[in-house]
Amino acid sequence: MAKARGFVEFNTEACKGCELCVKACPFDVLDMNHLVNGKGYHFSYMKNYDQCTGCASCAMVCPDVVITVYKVK
Amino acid sequence: MSDIETYKKELLAQGAKKIFTKTKNLTDTPFSYCGGCGHGVVHRLIMEVVEELNITHDTIGIAPVGCTAIAYEFMNIDMQQAAHGRAPALATGIKRTMPDKYVFTYQGDGDLAAIGTGETIHACNRGENIAIFFVNNGIYGMTGGQMAPTTLPGMVSSTSPYGRNMDTHGYPLSLTELVAKLPGTYYVTRQSVHTPANVRKCKKAIQTAFENQKLNKGLSFVEIVSNCNSGWKMTPVESNKWMEENMFRSYPLGDIKLPQ
Amino acid sequence: MGEDIQLMKGNEAIAEAAIRFGVDAYFGYPITPQSEIIEYLAYEDPYNKRTGMVVIQAESEIAAINMVYGAAACGKKAMTSSSSPGISLKQEAISYMVGAELPGLIVNVVRGGPGLGTIQPSQADYFQSVKGGGHGDYNMIVLAPSTVQEQYDHVGLGFELAFKYRNPVMILSDGAIGQMMEKVTLTPQLPRENKILDWATTGKTPDRERNYITSLYLDPEVQENHNIKLQAKFQRMKDTEVRYEEIMTDDAEYIIVAYGISARISQTVITMARKNGIKLGLLRPITLFPFPSKRLFELSDSLKGILCVEMSAGQMIEDVELAVRCKIPVYHYGRMGGGVTSSTEVFEKFVSLFLK
Numbered sequence: 001m002a003k004a005r006g007f008v009e010f011n012t013e014a015c016k017g018c019e020l021c022v023k024a025c026p027f028d029v030l031d032m033n034h035l036v037n038g039k040g041y042h043f044s045y046m047k048n049y050d051q052c053t054g055c056a057s058c059a060m061v062c063p064d065v066v067i068t069v070y071k072v073k
Numbered sequence: 074m075s076d077i078e079t080y081k082k083e084l085l086a087q088g089a090k091k092i093f094t095k096t097k098n099l100t101d102t103p104f105s106y107c108g109g110c111g112h113g114v115v116h117r118l119i120m121e122v123v124e125e126l127n128i129t130h131d132t133i134g135i136a137p138v139g140c141t142a143i144a145y146e147f148m149n150i151d152m153q154q155a156a157h158g159r160a161p162a163l164a165t166g167i168k169r170t171m172p173d174k175y176v177f178t179y180q181g182d183g184d185l186a187a188i189g190t191g192e193t194i195h196a197c198n199r200g201e202n203i204a205i206f207f208v209n210n211g212i213y214g215m216t217g218g219q220m221a222p223t224t225l226p227g228m229v230s231s232t233s234p235y236g237r238n239m240d241t242h243g244y245p246l247s248l249t250e251l252v253a254k255l256p257g258t259y260y261v262t263r264q265s266v267h268t269p270a271n272v273r274k275c276k277k278a279i280q281t282a283f284e285n286q287k288l289n290k291g292l293s294f295v296e297i298v299s300n301c302n303s304g305w306k307m308t309p310v311e312s313n314k315w316m317e318e319n320m321f322r323s324y325p326l327g328d329i330k331l332p333q
Numbered sequence: 334m335g336e337d338i339q340l341m342k343g344n345e346a347i348a349e350a351a352i353r354f355g356v357d358a359y360f361g362y363p364i365t366p367q368s369e370i371i372e373y374l375a376y377e378d379p380y381n382k383r384t385g386m387v388v389i390q391a392e393s394e395i396a397a398i399n400m401v402y403g404a405a406a407c408g409k410k411a412m413t414s415s416s417s418p419g420i421s422l423k424q425e426a427i428s429y430m431v432g433a434e435l436p437g438l439i440v441n442v443v444r445g446g447p448g449l450g451t452i453q454p455s456q457a458d459y460f461q462s463v464k465g466g467g468h469g470d471y472n473m474i475v476l477a478p479s480t481v482q483e484q485y486d487h488v489g490l491g492f493e494l495a496f497k498y499r500n501p502v503m504i505l506s507d508g509a510i511g512q513m514m515e516k517v518t519l520t521p522q523l524p525r526e527n528k529i530l531d532w533a534t535t536g537k538t539p540d541r542e543r544n545y546i547t548s549l550y551l552d553p554e555v556q557e558n559h560n561i562k563l564q565a566k567f568q569r570m571k572d573t574e575v576r577y578e579e580i581m582t583d584d585a586e587y588i589i590v591a592y593g594i595s596a597r598i599s600q601t602v603i604t605m606a607r608k609n610g611i612k613l614g615l616l617r618p619i620t621l622f623p624f625p626s627k628r629l630f631e632l633s634d635s636l637k638g639i640l641c642v643e644m645s646a647g648q649m650i651e652d653v654e655l656a657v658r659c660k661i662p663v664y665h666y667g668r669m670g671g672g673v674t675s676s677t678e679v680f681e682k683f684v685s686l687f688l689k
Contacts, residue, residue, distance in 0.1 A: 006089060007081050016108030018302075018309040024269055041108065049077045056093045060269035063113030064104055069093040072084055130536045133407070136547075145545035151534035153406045154547035156429050159399035162391070166403025166411065167534075169387045170358050174536055192399070195392035 006054015006071035010044055014066045017041035021058035021067065027051040030058060098124045100149045106140060107214075109309020111299030114266040115208055116147055118276045119177065123150060126283055132175040133167050135160040137184040140215045141208075144179055158189025161196035164203045175286050177204040182223040183213045186248045193248060200257030200291040204282035207249065207294065210301040211320060218304035222246040225323055230304070245323055249296045253330040259291030261330035265298045267313040271326075290332070298324045337519040343484045343510040346517050347414065347440055348373035350488035351386065355523040356438075357409035358387040360400035364419045365452040366508040367442035371414070384525050394419035398426040398439070405435040406546040408533030410492050410526075414440035416508070417458050418449060420466070427501055428467030431563065432548025436495035438488065440504045442511035445671035453671025454508030456593060459648035462505045463622040470560060472567045474502045474574060475621040477592040481515035483619075489520070494574060498566055499532075505621060507644070509594040509673065576619035577628060581607070585614030587687055588632065590653050591642040592618050594673070599642050601676035602683065613683070621649070626656035633657040638687050642679055643667045662687075 008030075015037060021044050022030045031047035044066075046052060054071025081089075098120035104113045123132050129150055136144035138157035145152035155163045160178035168176045185193050185207050196203070212230055213219040220230040220237060223245050227236040237245075253261040260282060264275035275297060282293035298320050302312035341349065348370045351359055361371040371390060379386040387404075391397035397413045404411035415423060420441045430437055441462065445455035458466075465471040474494050476487045484506060491502040529535055537543045550556040578596075581603055582588055591599040596617040606613035616632065618625050633639075638661050641650040647665035654663050666682040668674050 005084060005087075006092075007077075007084055011095075014103050018109030020109055020309055020313070023310050023313075046077060049080055054089075054092060055269075057269040059093045060272040061114065061267070063106065063108070063110055065095040065099060065113065065117050067093070068091060068095070070081075070084065070089040071092045072087050072089045130538045132536060133534050135403075142549055143547075143551070145543070145547060149537070149543055151537045151543055152545045153403065153534055154433070154545070154549055155402070156399065156425055159395065159402075159426070162396040162399035163403030163406070165389070165391075165396075166358065166360065166400035166405075166409075167407055169389060169400075170404040170409045170411070171407055171535065191392055192396050195396065 004053040004071065006052050006069060007049060008046060008052060008058060008070070009068045011066040012043045013037050013039070014064050015041055015043035016064055017043060018063065019044070020061045020063065024057045024061040026055065026057060027053060096121045096124050098129060098149050100147055102146050104147055105143065107303045109300065109302050109312065111210070111266050111297065112141055112208060114272060115206065115297050115299070116144065118266070118272070118279050119179070119206065120148055122276060122280045122283055126280070128175050128283065131173065132177070135163050135178045137178070137180040139181040139184050139213070141179055141181065142215070158184050158187070159192055160184065160189065161192040161201070161205065165196055165199070165201050168201055168203050172202070175283055177206060179206050180208070181214070182207070182209045182211065182221045186222040186246050190248065194252065194255070197252040197292050197294065198255045198257045202286055202289050202291065204286065204293045204295065206279065207296045208299050209296055209324060210299045210304070212301050212304040214301045214304050225319055247324060249294065249329060252294055257291050258294055258330060259332055260285055260293040262328045263296040263298060263324060263326050265326055267300070267316060296324070298326065338516050339519060340514055341481060341517045342369055342512060342514050343481045343506065344369035344442065344512070345373045346481045346485040347488055347504070348377070349519065350485040351412060352377060352379045352383055353520055353522050354489040354492060355384060355410065355525040356386055356412055356492065357525055358404045358411040360389050360391050360397040360411065360413050362391050362394045362397050362415065362419060364416045366444060366454070366511050367414050367416050367440070370440070384522070386525065394422040395426065398423040401437045402426055402430055402435060405430065405437045406433070406534050408528060408530035408535065412438035412440065414442065416442045416444045417446050417455070420458065420461070424467035427473070428469050428471060429548050430501045431471040431473060432469065433546045434499040435501065435546065436492070436499050437501045438491045438495060438504065439501055440506060443505065443507040445669070451671040452508065454594060454644065454673060455669070455671055456507055456595060456643050457645040457648065457669065458505065459621065459643065459645060462503055463624070471563060472570070472622050473500055474498070474570055474623070476502065476504050477619060477621050478504060478506055478510060479593050479596045479617060481510065481513065482517050484510060485517050485519070498570060500566065505593070507594050571623040574620055575623045575625050575627070577625040578617040578619060580615040580617070582614035582616060582632060584612050586612040586637045587640065587683070588614040588616050588636060589640045589642055590616050590618070590629070590649070592621060592649065595642045595644055598674055598676050599679060602679045605676060605680045606683070611688070624652045624656065626652065629653060629656035630658065633660045636661050638662045638664070640683050640686065641665045642674065644673065645669060
């Protein structure tokens with residue numbers, strides 16, 4: 001079976017840089033950006049974007065609901 | 074166009090669908106909670122359940138005193154703000170005069186297990202047909218990390234700077250096990266929101282707590298063991314690890330009382 | 334059809350009035366000398382037998398008033414009753430109700446204090462009632478019945494004013510009026526209204542924004558504006574809601590100012606004085622907040638002196654002194670800790686203070 005594919009989008013300005021999504025991703029897709037947002041937080045981004053399966057694990061644990069998940073069904 | 078944007082376009086062309094986004098039952102106001110705090114997840118789950126059960130127009134929530142005193146700024150439903158510890162009394166007043174509404178309280182461990190112990194136990198004992206969501210992080214977050222009734226033995230806080238000493242401070246209090254013994258409670262469970270799997274389980278528990286209100290069989294009590302990385306003075310990732318290793322030992326996850 | 338007249342205790346009149354005026358909920362906790370209110374309601378069982386009115390015996394006075402808060406925030410007519418020590422416990426939530434602009438009725442059947450005090454009647458909770466007994470700058474309308482009939486009527490009036498201003502209203506009774514029996518003309522049963530009020534938390538429908546009830550505004554500018562709005566409301570109460578009764582003040586050289594049971598006792602004093610050719614009248618405040626200050630100031634032009642009769646060490650006298658602005662002598666007479674003044678005592682005190 002082909003691997004599921006997806007991607008996520010961040011409401012970067014609402015991210016508080018807690019890194020819980022990075023930890024929750026089972027495929028090591030996410031990392032913290034070295035840049036900071038308007039509030040001074042490093043924000044999460046898709047480093048290995050082509051590894052994303054759209055499993056939404058990151059969105060499940062994000063305390064600030066900044067992640068929107070897309071998936072090819 | 075960057076590589077990632079091209080990739081997204083490609084997937085959208087292949088029929089990628091939005092499978093998760095912020096529920097409309099949350100307002101656009103960013104949460105005032107510290108980065109990594111579990112409150113945001115619990116807020117989201119409650120609001121998603123209310124949306125999915127299509128009961129937004131029939132739901133009234135109660136915000137406590139503590140970090141979530143302004144929960145009504147974030148939850149896009151009708152809400153009341155309660156005096157410290159009194160949320161279950163407000164809920165009683167609402168539910169008894171509007172029995173067809175879905176009523177929930179959202180309380181922390183200081184609110185529910187210290188100053189509001191009486192209101193909590195008696196609402197449970199009367200079998201009020203409401204849901205109580207109890208977020209336990211073992212500390213007073215809002216006031217700056219003081220010892221709570223649920224603070225663990227030896228745990229350092231600003232009012233137990235040498236660690237909680239049971240000889241002088243008493244023992245951690247688990248109201249969840251206590252209320253499970255009361256005939257007025259119908260469903261009592263302890264959950265967490267620190268991993269995707271736990272989040273999904275917790276959402277199920279919250280949904281059950283709302284659905285139970287249709288049955289009129291008593292109070293549903295959902296404890297969510299959570300973190301307070303500011304109060305515990307750890308990073309969010311460290312605090313979740315510390316919670317697994319320490320909090321879950323005193324407050325084990327799982328259902329405590331299931332409908333017979 | 335003839336009038337519906339019954340012989341009732343003051344406390345029972347409050348309970349029957351609650352049912353007849355279509356109150357949605359009563360939440361209480363037993364305390365002497367007002368437990369007949371909840372006992373009467375429990376016996377009548379209006380939830381099942383009359384109007385569907387909810388009656389709950391709460392686990393504490395604190396829980397009871399917070400149940401009032403919850404129901405009131407849904408736009409319901411909700412009330413509680415207690416006596417002095419229990420009213421002290423309710424002060425936190427009363428302050429919250431004012432801050433959150435919630436209507437509601439609180440009945441205080443006052444007993445002697447301080448502390449656990451005594452179960453005998455007293456009027457020593459005046460300051461607590463009219464000056465805002467909890468924290469923050471606030472007032473509420475305080476009604477002072479002096480008959481069992483007024484106990485009954487003030488329940489209807491209290492809710493009318495509470496909803497008019499979206500502010501709690503207190504009936505400040507005392508152990509004597511609560512316990513004594515008099516005839517009461519009962520009004521026809523009013524239905525419970527079940528109105529959906531636009532500010533109330535009844536569930537957010539798609540056609541409106543969410544409603545939330547709170548007294549918390551963290552931004553000091555917003556909190557100050559909220560306070561200014563509340564103060565304007567209290568001023569409107571002062572401008573519009575002053576109620577009092579005058580007896581033989583037209584030709585009076587002296588008056589007694591007294592409320593509640595003390596006003597009843599003082600009526601006899603007026604009769605005694607008049608028999609002795611003394612031109613004594615009575616002003617009985619019916620609202621203690623707002624206080625009939627303006628009327629007292631007007632009267633003071635033609636008066637030689639005022640005697641305040643209260644069953645306390647002298648609390649209302651401060652408002653009387655402020656009202657007449659030191660133009661004439663104002664004296665206090667009262668008993669404390671459950672002691673009830675006799676009309677003879679008051680008359681002798683009056684004579685010794687003003688006529689000797």
